[in-house]
Amino acid sequence: MPGSADLAVVLSGLVLDVAPRLLGAVLRHGDVAVRLTEVEAYDGPNDPGSHAARGRTGRNAVMFGPPAHLYVYYIYGMHHCANVVCGAEGTAAAVLLRAGEVVAGLDTARRRRPGASDRDLARGPARLCRALALDRTHDGADLTGAVTLLLPETPVPCTLVSTGPRVGLRLAAVRPWRFWVTGEPTVSTYRPAAPRRLRA
């Protein structure tokens, strides 16, 4: 039976091994809980698509810290996205939590996402943060306090895990480091990275 002590051990592994093991895990904040159905791996400074690609900065410092902590960043002036820090301390690997299914606190999640269908409540990285009310104040939080992560008792079998290119990146999007539970309706729709607008 996986206790909280095991979490950091599991997450300290190689990010490509850890990412699929997060599928089916339950992330809880307050009364809202989300079962993860889609994640994306980022491999620290070795990965051109990672926030850590250009070394440690004020924003990404948490990525360089110990595993089993939350890295939450703010983007596009209006959205938050949450990652779970993986790998040994100093490796700066992380797994972006792209989508999930709300399995508890449905009413609270619906209030936070007015107009959204239940399926869409946490379908997308920024939507997931909105449903769980995660923001920059949770950056660096360990996963045993206000926010918890519970690994599945039995991992989602690899026959039910699909992989594909990462979403929304300009660089290295082609690496098949996105993992999702095959057939899950809460998985976000694939969108290739937007082409750069030509400058006049």
Place this chain on the structure above:
DNA sequence: CGACCGATTTGCT
């Protein structure tokens, strides 16, 4: 200090 741009979502055409 100024300019550029992003691991997105939403709404309108």
Place this chain on the structure above:
DNA sequence: GCAAATCGGTCGT
């Protein structure tokens, strides 16, 4: 299908 919304991180002058 496409562009707007909106701001902090990062880099160049």
